[in-house]
Amino acid sequence: MSEILTTEMAPSPDISHIITEDNTPVDNFGSEKQQRLLTRVLYSSWTGPDDSQKFLVAANVGVFTAIAQPPIVPDVFLSLDVGVAENWWEKKNRSYFVWEFGKPPEVVIEIVSNREGNELGSKLRDYERMRVSYYVVFDPIQQLGGPVLQIYQLQGTRYLPMTDTWLEQVGLGLTLWRGVFEDKEDVWLRWCDKDGNLIPTGTERAELAESQLRQTESQLQETESLLEQERRRSELLTERLRALGIDPEQLNG
CATH class of the missing domain: 3.90.1570 (tt1808, chain A)
Known part of the structure; x- marks a missing residue:
């Protein structure tokens, strides 16, 4: 017949006499x-x-x-x-x-x-x-x-x-x-x-996130600028074709 052994946790030692803080300034x-x-x-x-x-x-x-x-x-x-x-x-x-x-x-x-x-x-x-x-x-x-x-x-x-x-x-x-x-x-x-x-540090993380946000915004602005330039070039080309009597829509077809 097997015997079941139980082990009780040892109680924590008495620390009532121990001083955990002495309130002495120690640092510069x-x-x-x-x-x-x-x-x-x-x-x-x-x-x-x-x-x-x-x-x-x-x-x-x-x-x-x-x-x-x-x-x-x-x-x-x-x-x-x-x-x-x-x-x-x-x-x-x-x-x-x-x-x-x-x-x-x-x-x-x-x-x-x-x-x-x-x-x-x-x-x-x-x-x-x-x-x-x-x-x-x-x-x-x-x-x-x-x-x-x-x-x-x-x-x-x-x-x-x-x-x-x-x-x-x-x-x-x-x-x-x-x-x-x-x-x-x-x-x-x-x-x-x-x-x-x-x-x-938390401050460095925030600064990095802000820098990345500014970079993303700058990239978006640059993309929007490039798209606007492309749109303007397309309008100019359309105007020149029409001035030459060419219908741009027929060319696209």
Whole structure:
């Protein structure tokens, strides 16, 4: 006689003592804008690696890996196949508790503005232990003395530097782009597709649509002008034939 085994879900740990927000200002204007660019773009113009996959991208939200450990707060993180809970004000849903989401984020991005973050030291090792697939360090003013953009991929238990900027496991790439975002020209870190095409912001999408509309209107006006010129040439030819005593309708017949 076969025995039916039942497994009860383990209750969520008690997190009543955990501080999920400390209300401490932590960023400068440049970092704040860069964070917003990286998060807003995906929600406005990306539908996941298979065009229907859920995802969560956030800035300055704590990631908790264990009850007894303080959170790590990436400047930006991206996690696939998860979403914000419906009751997101409930304490267990206010931060990224790995045991609630069932997995760590796939990508974390740190934006360097000083040398205090230890992005290539203790912070890198923290994300290794967290098992984050890709660790990105964007150093726009080269505080660390190395390249502006460094990307690491988890291989086994250690991060190895990547020479490519395509993040295969998430279906996104990263690129440096000089341009204007929110009236500020600078070199920005941007998401892109495999061919290096930027994932556009909502504003860029609207501008592209407006440009395409203007181009279509211009093409229609040009077509109408050509048709009008053709109509005028036909009228002139008809007038000349009649002046010569030739009936244009008989020629058409």
